Amino acid sequence: MQLKDKKVLITGGSRGIGKCMIDELVKQGVQDIAVIGRDKENLKALRTTFESVNFILVRGDVGDLNVLRDVTSKIEDEWGSLDILINNAGIVSAGPLEDLSDEDIYDQVSVNLTAVMVLTKYCIPLLRHSQEGAILNVSSGLGLIGMPFYSVYASTKAAIRQFSDAIRRELEPDSISVTCVYPTATNTDMMTTSKATDMDSPEFVAERSIQAMVQKKLHVIFGGEERLNDSKLNFESPEKFDAKIAKSYEERKEASLYHKAM
Numbered sequence: 001m002q003l004k005d006k007k008v009l010i011t012g013g014s015r016g017i018g019k020c021m022i023d024e025l026v027k028q029g030v031q032d033i034a035v036i037g038r039d040k041e042n043l044k045a046l047r048t049t050f051e052s053v054n055f056i057l058v059r060g061d062v063g064d065l066n067v068l069r070d071v072t073s074k075i076e077d078e079w080g081s082l083d084i085l086i087n088n089a090g091i092v093s094a095g096p097l098e099d100l101s102d103e104d105i106y107d108q109v110s111v112n113l114t115a116v117m118v119l120t121k122y123c124i125p126l127l128r129h130s131q132e133g134a135i136l137n138v139s140s141g142l143g144l145i146g147m148p149f150y151s152v153y154a155s156t157k158a159a160i161r162q163f164s165d166a167i168r169r170e171l172e173p174d175s176i177s178v179t180c181v182y183p184t185a186t187n188t189d190m191m192t193t194s195k196a197t198d199m200d201s202p203e204f205v206a207e208r209s210i211q212a213m214v215q216k217k218l219h220v221i222f223g224g225e226e227r228l229n230d231s232k233l234n235f236e237s238p239e240k241f242d243a244k245i246a247k248s249y250e251e252r253k254e255a256s257l258y259h260k261a262m
């Protein structure tokens with residue numbers, strides 16, 4: 001797949017991994033990009049950072065159905081079609097489940113999962129007009145391994161994996177490719193309140209994710225050999241993985257208490 005002149009919609013492109021993805025897309029010749037985000041100033045700043053891009057900027061919450069309808073009807077009116085949908089916006093609220101607010105549970109499901117499914121639904125007719133339609137979904141390493149104190153976030157991200165497989169098979173006659181990426185800890189605003197160290201850079205995650213989409217890879221797992229081995233152990237011998245995680249229970253609990261980016 002060639003990225004030059006492709007029309008792209010990305011959620012959460014105003015900061016972090018999403019903004020680095022825009023940088024990567026622009027380097028490879030993309031000029032038409034629609035972005036959804038909540039913060040007006042960060043959205044506006046995209047126009048000065050990426051002067052060559054014709055942006056459709058939609059300010060709003062992806063958890064709001066009207067925002068999703070608004071962006072897709074703007075794309076239909078202005079472009080008539082869409083080549084690439086990147087479901088990137090995400091939020092996290094960690095900690096013991098019984099201490100999470102009801103709102104944080106609902107919002108994580110709404111933003112990380114429901115919005116991805118609804119926006120994809122709205123975009124399918126637009127993607128069908130493309131010769132090379134593609135969807136890039138951003139899951140998480142926590143979507144592969146259910147870690148304690150991330151029960152809600154991890155569940156939303158695991159569902160993104162299942163959604164990616166199901167919708168890829170469903171869209172097979174339409175030749176729309178679906179790539180799902182699983183970043184490990186990445187140095188963005190999302191991790192400011194976490195205690196993670198040794199993080200990937202958002203530039204690295206963005207570049208590898210866009211490359212994977214171009215190459216029509218199905219799943220891309222970050223975190224190297226260690227993450228792959230952990231995933232295998234978790235799947236094949238979950239009780240052995242339980243014992244491994246139990247050793248750092250208190251440390252993990254303590255680290256999760258303040259990790260919130262909503």
Ligand SMILES: NC(=O)c1ccc[n+]([C@@H]2O[C@H](COP(=O)([O-])OP(=O)(O)OC[C@H]3O[C@@H](n4cnc5c(N)ncnc54)[C@H](OP(=O)(O)O)[C@@H]3O)[C@@H](O)[C@H]2O)c1
Binds near residue numbers: 036042060185262
């Ligand atoms: N950083 C990590 O360690 C890591 C690891 C694995 C997976 N991921 C995943 O990677 C993706 C990007 O994360 P990031 O680290 O780049 O996060 P980030 O730096 O916090 O950026 C999040 C982006 O999403 C937008 N956003 C958040 N909630 C939104 C909402 N309700 N409606 C519209 N836009 C919203 C934000 O803009 P506004 O705030 O202006 O809306 C921002 O542009 C997420 O799906 C995340 O779960 C991240």
